[in-house]
Amino acid sequence: MSAYSAKAPLGLKIAAGAGLAFLHLPILLIFVYAFTTEEKSYQWPPPGLTMKWFAVTWNRPDVWEALYLSLQVAAISTAIAVVLGSFCAAAVAKSRFFGREAVSLMVILPIALPGIITGIALRSAFHLADIPYSMWTIILGHATFCVVVVYNNAVARFRRTSGSLIEASMDLGANGFQTLRYVILPNIGTALLAGGMLAFALSFDEVIVTTFTAGQQATLPIWMLEELVRPRQRPVTNVVAMVVVLVTFLPILGAYYLTRDGDKTAGHGK
């Protein structure tokens, strides 16, 4: 206790400050450039500040198109992930069968593999199966790693949920569907929601797998990458970057709070 309650020495404080600055200053720079009056290059310090890029961004149809596609992809792949991930978690956590550990490992593998491998694998698979690249191929690609996130959250909660809860529900007259609705879902609900939010955030800013599985479509991150090459209206990219930070950060924050509280309630039953 005393080792932690003592005041941190000055050197440590400076080191911590430097570390934080290293992590967050570049992000702040992005925000600052969203307000610069210089549109061709990132000049420091910005020659002047303006709000006009927000209006410009608002009126760019290609931004809306990319944003809409990204939201669609993230929403659908998250939905697929929630269904598949929770089923898979239920099977692995609640029953014993031959190859259970192998299945568990194989579900987690896509997130352990470098995205580029997943991307190449999917691209060649789509090619072999003669599937044209479309929004759906992007969704399939994203679902591979979204499932993992949901699965990890759900399996942890399932393991903490006492198996006798389900038996107790059956014992008290509830059939399988009622047990799912009144006992299982309320118990794993926050874990699924948290997993879903993380999956959504992951999908929303994914670049590598998307590059390999997209055809002509550009999701928001891909659009940004393309935009950086063009020397015109650069701050628009920064405005979009701010939006991306918000859209991904909020679900991650939400997921953090949900699982934190969820852990408490899940631990209570024991």
Added chain:
Amino acid sequence: MQSAVLFKAVSRLYGDVRAVDAVDLDVRAGEFFAMLGPSGSGKTTSLRLIAGFELPTAGEIEIFGESAKGVPPYRRNVNTVFQDYALFPHMSVRDNVAYGLMIAGMGKKQRHAKAEETLELVRLPGYGDRAPSALSGGQRQRVALARALVNQPKVLLLDEPLGALDLKLREQMQEELKSLQQSLGITFIFVTHDQGEALSMADRVAVFNQGQVQQVGTPEEIYQRPDTPFVADFVGSSNVLPAELVRELTGVAAPASLRPEAIRIGQGEAHAATVNSLSYTGAVTKLGLQFRQIQLSALVPAGMPVPERGTSVAIGWDRTALHMMGQGK
């Protein structure tokens, strides 16, 4: 008398393991029935077979005269108090107790009133708004009991319900369960590994060992006249005399049980034994005696002279104290 639960040669196999091995049981309506045995003896599996969480590999189970075959747990008029209580952590105590009624489609007002009534029955009035996590172990146990009883089951199954409670609370709950059972008239089937608990609470006891029922009888029968060496040893640690020794003593070749309290120590007794251990437990001192080729335990009540370790003593017993048994399974 009507049977509440009837087992006809019921077996439950897990691979090669015979968890329940051709068990016949007849639990009568309205009785307090204990299933007693060490862990892994098949008593909990038997309970789960009645609840419907396990299906018999062979044999048939009848609940109040009707075959339980193909009847899922949620259609059996049987409720369980789980060992870990299994209270729903996301519901209040009231919603936990009213769960069965909600599933049955009873209106909110009515089922909440019923739940409160049942909470009073288990002496937890006014606890409805609390979360299960805010209760002590003893209170959770009562909620689990209320949740099972509110559905007015024909049979209440209790799986080691007192195992997690401390001694004092356990004794109090034993009395309460007993009086609850008598006032409600519901058949209670109670699983325990504690022979004291089984003997003090149950009308009849079934002693389980290795998946088989060794003996079914009243606590007195089980204690005084064990059928097998296992029952004699497990229920109240009786001395078991091997058949060989019994033949030397009485001429009958059968194992026999001899209760420690039935052994008299003092001059004029017929047999010689050596004291090789002493342990003082308060009301009595336990003696370990070497008698011929076996070890006997005997009790000396407080206030009586206690022989010293290593000394030779004369011991004896009434002829009727020696209870002949079968070989057992």
